[in-house]
Amino acid sequence: MELDKIELLIEKYFQGETSIAEENELRTYFSSLNVAQHLEQYKPLFGYLSLAADQKFAPEIALHSKQNFPNEFKKRNVAWLSIAASVVVLMGIGTYVYYNYEDEKGKQDLGTYDDPEVAFRQTQKALALLSNHVNVGIESVKYIEEYQESKELIFKQ
Structure with a gap:
């Protein structure tokens, strides 16, 4: 009887229709020692799920030390300086082209x-x-x- 129930739960699990309580029941069954021979292939799947449920996530918070702060500040400054330099160069080229184009209009001596x-x-x-x-x-x-x-x-x- 229990084996039929487990097989039905596996069917429901792969169709995505199980509840959390039913999934816990599957995890409990596959973590026990008396798993049916034809269901042994599912044991690693549910074993992994039970291990994953036990793991806790502990985020690491990186604190900025005094030594790292100047390096990051320099990287940001370099990025902004390169953008500013590009803008200045483009403005210079634009100004040069604008004024030379105006001069060429007046000089139509062929x-x-x-x-x-x-x-x-x-x-x-x-x-x-x-x-x-x-x-x-x-x-x-x-x-x-x-x-x-x-x-x-x-x-x-």
Whole structure:
């Protein structure tokens, strides 16, 4: 009779329909030594529940010592300082862009000339400057050619 009652209680337990008193009865049965052979598989489950019910929770309260307080304070300060620095940098970039954009609006000089003679003279100046820079580059290439010739003489390739 008792075995049938325990089996019914196990069915109700797994369906989630047991009361606390019925669960206590199951815990008591499975903690005893005379558990039926075919119900041995449930013994660890209810054994664990009886152990878990006996455990007490004792929360640990961490007290701030004088040594820990400055470290935490420094961590918070570093976080706030990094946020403040980011804001200052963004504001600086925004201000720079704002004022330079305003200046660029006023400067719409595209380098055009109304007088063809002036345009011709300015073009000649620009081409002369370009020619001077190209000539400097060519002189450098001549040094490299001399180096190459000397290397070929030494190594006789």
